[in-house]
Each structure stands twice: as structure tokens, then as C-alpha cells.
Amino acid sequence: MASDAIEVGGLSFAYGNRPALEGIDLTVAPGEIVGLIGPNGSGKSTLIRVVSGALAGYNGRVRVTGLDVATTSQRDLARAVAVVPQEPRFGFPFTVLEIVLMGRHPHLAGLAFESEADVGLAREALERCGAAEFADRPIHELSAGERQRVVFARALTQQPRVLLLDEPASFLDIRHQVELYDLVRQQAREQDVAVLSVLHDLNLAAEYCDRIVLLREGRVAASGPTDEVFTYANLTGVFETEVYVDTNTLTGKLLVLPLSGRAQRKLRED
Amino acid sequence: MLTARRLTLCCLGFLALLLAALAIGVSFGSGEVSLADLWNQGLSERHQAILFQIRVPRVLVAALLGGALSIAGVSFQALLRNPLADPYVLGVSGGASIGGVVALTLIELPALAALIPQPLVVPLFAFAGALGALVLIERIATVGGRLTVYTVLLTGAIFNAFSAALIYFIQSVASLEELHAIVFYLMGRVREMPMDWIGLLAVAILIPATLLFSHGRAFNALSTGEEGATQLGVDTERLKRRTFILGALLTGIAVAMAGLIGFVGLVVPHLLRLWLGPDHRLLLPVSFLGGAAFLVLADTLARTLTAPNELPVGVVTALVGGPFFLLLLRRRGASHGF
Numbered sequence: 001m002a003s004d005a006i007e008v009g010g011l012s013f014a015y016g017n018r019p020a021l022e023g024i025d026l027t028v029a030p031g032e033i034v035g036l037i038g039p040n041g042s043g044k045s046t047l048i049r050v051v052s053g054a055l056a057g058y059n060g061r062v063r064v065t066g067l068d069v070a071t072t073s074q075r076d077l078a079r080a081v082a083v084v085p086q087e088p089r090f091g092f093p094f095t096v097l098e099i100v101l102m103g104r105h106p107h108l109a110g111l112a113f114e115s116e117a118d119v120g121l122a123r124e125a126l127e128r129c130g131a132a133e134f135a136d137r138p139i140h141e142l143s144a145g146e147r148q149r150v151v152f153a154r155a156l157t158q159q160p161r162v163l164l165l166d167e168p169a170s171f172l173d174i175r176h177q178v179e180l181y182d183l184v185r186q187q188a189r190e191q192d193v194a195v196l197s198v199l200h201d202l203n204l205a206a207e208y209c210d211r212i213v214l215l216r217e218g219r220v221a222a223s224g225p226t227d228e229v230f231t232y233a234n235l236t237g238v239f240e241t242e243v244y245v246d247t248n249t250l251t252g253k254l255l256v257l258p259l260s261g262r263a264q265r266k267l268r269e270d
Numbered sequence: 271m272l273t274a275r276r277l278t279l280c281c282l283g284f285l286a287l288l289l290a291a292l293a294i295g296v297s298f299g300s301g302e303v304s305l306a307d308l309w310n311q312g313l314s315e316r317h318q319a320i321l322f323q324i325r326v327p328r329v330l331v332a333a334l335l336g337g338a339l340s341i342a343g344v345s346f347q348a349l350l351r352n353p354l355a356d357p358y359v360l361g362v363s364g365g366a367s368i369g370g371v372v373a374l375t376l377i378e379l380p381a382l383a384a385l386i387p388q389p390l391v392v393p394l395f396a397f398a399g400a401l402g403a404l405v406l407i408e409r410i411a412t413v414g415g416r417l418t419v420y421t422v423l424l425t426g427a428i429f430n431a432f433s434a435a436l437i438y439f440i441q442s443v444a445s446l447e448e449l450h451a452i453v454f455y456l457m458g459r460v461r462e463m464p465m466d467w468i469g470l471l472a473v474a475i476l477i478p479a480t481l482l483f484s485h486g487r488a489f490n491a492l493s494t495g496e497e498g499a500t501q502l503g504v505d506t507e508r509l510k511r512r513t514f515i516l517g518a519l520l521t522g523i524a525v526a527m528a529g530l531i532g533f534v535g536l537v538v539p540h541l542l543r544l545w546l547g548p549d550h551r552l553l554l555p556v557s558f559l560g561g562a563a564f565l566v567l568a569d570t571l572a573r574t575l576t577a578p579n580e581l582p583v584g585v586v587t588a589l590v591g592g593p594f595f596l597l598l599l600r601r602r603g604a605s606h607g608f
Binding site for chain 2: 049073
């Protein structure tokens, strides 16, 4: 059996005295898309950060493409793992192309400049993310959604074996959400990239994820194939709110809608 | 986009600018002698002495210190991800100025004069003060083995305030003569140095500067935040610590040699970033050369404007740099959000 691209075993992490993750077990195989779902503060982003190597001092086992995250250099890790953060930050007015080329950093030797091939990779990634037209604009002039596509292009330029996505679609309109996740799926299926993605949109998760890990208060509440995890009982239990669950008649996938307080009261009265 | 070719061309251009500034610096001064004389008619011994023992060392020191301050400025701006950081923001200058001021009050002690050659008393004391501050601030700002940039900044600000208070205290008990020396020292003045020492100064500045140049691409990645840089493969902890120590060393050397010369480390990097873009692989070397040229020219003005009296060069850099900087911010700042 091919080894898993992400292996997390018995992972615990605390910010100071405040535990954020407790006893997490999780695997993602190459070519697989796993969705990380859970309410705010359930530890999704923390888990992404630990796997990316950005948070030291965890307990348990975290391996990415066979590399032990605790002992592997950041450079070697970044050659295998790319992250699309929730809110990317930009300190100086770099152009979009310069930002995307930063994805080549872990692949370049000490003082080397980006080669033609590197620039080619960056431009191709921008093209695929529908951001080629921004290439020469300062990153600060872009909207949040446009920036998110640029950061995704940077992640592709990093040529990772593992993609960690922390709600990459949160600032995107529905067309760009779909285009982004189509790209994610393409990376997984064609390049055998393992994807672990935090998602708030349950319907996107239902559409794109092979498996779901449901987090609640830093623990795995449920995990398994998407259809098995996305049940009325699991969702209402984890999110502590009423939802409307149906089947999308076009795709056969799950359809989940939140219910307003008024709708929930009405439901209870009926 | 930065290519090796663009980097080379820009560096050559700024090298030419620096050479021109050096030529101007050597040509003007309170003594009646210029480079043209050297070419046209040869020089008397007295004029040669002015040129090679006073002006040449002086412009070389100014160039080295200007370069050191600018590159420290760029590095601290990259470290703090803030274009308004300057070399003095992290507090090491406070320690250096305490050292320098203490030296000025002790300089007449015969015991000290027997121990250290007199022109070196102030620089050595100031540099010791800078090193002390560096170690202290690094210790305080390291929490759980990690250097927290925010804490460095706060520690630096508090340390600077503390140093200022200590200096006011020393000033208030100093004699009138000492007070005069202290005030002029703090305003910043480039000192002549014997040629033998300039080689040493060059090595002390060029080694940390070169180490900082080599981190250009990592500084670019750091602009996406510490975590972002880590995820792009940068050893962020090592980068932060090195930047702080190397930048602080350069600042310490500059303050030790010339007191607090303001604006060089702020205006030069800022101007060049607006002009040539934020890529640190270019910004670091070009700021070094540009800062060197700027301080050489400012020092030439300081020497000649009110000749035979000399203005503190810190006054010139602030008088020229301040309004220019504001103008720049008004014209270009709005479009970049900086």
C-alpha cells in the first residue's frame, strides 16, 4: 500500500494552557481530497498550521510525504507542502508575479534568481487561476478574492505533493469558488496531490471532498466518506444548530442549508 | 521583476553615483584644494596632506557609515514589515549613545588616556554600549526560545527612552564643556580616522552587510508574515535573530563612530523602494550604495555650508531628509497604501 501523504497520529496541541487539539488521528492519501469541517474555534486552522510546520511544540506524530514535521527543515517541508492561508498578508507592494514567484523560494539555491522555467511555472499557474491579467499589478490593488486566487497560484507554483487549504474560497464569488475547487480536484486527480482543506461551505465540501473529518472542540467528532459523515445527526450535533438536509437532485450529492432562528422556532412549533 | 541582469545594472549605476559623490566630497572642503588641482598642476605637500589625510579618510568613513545605516534600515523594515522602521528603532543606538556620552565625560582621565588612544575612546565606549544593549534586548525579547518581533520593538522603544533619560541625567551634572561635546556628539558628526583604521571599519561593516544581502529572497518571503514565510520554506527564527544581530551591529558601529545621524536609514531605503520596487535582493545592495552616497554628500554640505565652522551632519540629513520625505509621502504614498 502506498504510504499516506499526510499522517497524523495522537496529535495534541495547546496555545499556552489552552488546549486546541486533542488526540487527532487523520490520514490523507495522494490524490485524495479531505475536508476539515467544524464550528469556529474547533481547531481546524490550528491543525493546518501544525501540519504545515508553522507551529512547534505539539505532541504526537505528524508526517508529510514521510517527513517528520518536527525534525524536517522548513525548506524541505516547503518543497512538499504548500499552504493557502485564510487571510494572506502582504507587507510591501510586490507585484502579483513577484508574489507568485515566492512559491519557488524553497526550490531555489541560496542566492539563485528565478529561471525562465520558474517564471513559466508562475505564469502558467496565474493563467490556470484566472489571474494572468493581474500579473504586473501591485498586490495591494487587488480585491480580497483576487488576492486569494494569486495565493493559490503561488501554492501551485510551489509544486507541492500536499496542499493545505484554510478556507481558500471564503472571499470568492460562487463562480471563482467552483473554479478554484475544480483546480484543486484537478491537482488531486492528475498530479496525485493530497489535499487537506478547511471548508465552511458544507455544500462545496459535499461536492468536492472524498472524505470528511468533523472537528469539535479540538477532537475528531466523526470521520469517513463524505456521504457517511454528512448526516443530519452529525451536523446538528457538531454545529449545534438546525439544518435542512436534502439531496441535490442534479449531482446526487448532499445539500445542506442552515435554518434561521425563526425557521427553527417554526420547526419546533410544528 | 528582478533578474540578475537588472540587479547588476542597478548596482553599477549606484556604484557610479557613489564614486561621483566621493569625488565631490573630496573636492570640496574648507581648505582651498580640489581634485581638479591634483590633475592640472600637481599638489603641494600641504594640499596633499589635506586631501589624503583629511578628506579622503573622511569621505570613506561617511560612505561606510551611510551604507551601514541604510542597510540596517532596510533590514529592520523587512524584519518589522514596516516601511517606517529605522536603524534606531530597536534600541541599540540608545546603548551606543550612553557609551559615547559616558566616554565624553571620562575622556580627560589620565588613566584612560594611558589605556586607549584618545580618538578611539568614544567609539570604543559607544560600541561597548551598543553590544551591551544588543545582548540585553535580545535576552529580554526572547520568549520560549523565540524572538518575538513585537517584544523586540517594545523593548527597543523602552530602552531608547531609558537611555535618553540617563543621558539627560549625565548632561545635567556635566560641566559646560562636556555638555557641549555631548550635544554635538549626539547630533551626529562624521569623524576623520587614520587610514589604517578605515580598513578595519570597512571589514566590520562589509561582513555583516554582505550577510544581510544574502538573505534578500528570504526577506521578500518574510513580507507575507512570519508564518507565511515559514510555509514558503524560510527558517524564520534564524532569519529574525540574524537580522536583529547584524542590523544592530551595523547600527552600533555607525552610532559609535558618528553619533545619531538620523534619516539616512529611513529615507534612503524608502525612496529606493518607491523607485525600484520592494525586492530586497535589489533593495539591500542599492540602499547600501545609495546611503553611502547620500551621507558623503550630506557630510560635504555639513563641512562646507558654514565653513570654517562645521555643522553636525545629523542636522543636515534631517533638514534635507525630513521635508523631502514628507513630499515623497504626499506624492507617492497614497497610491501604495504606505
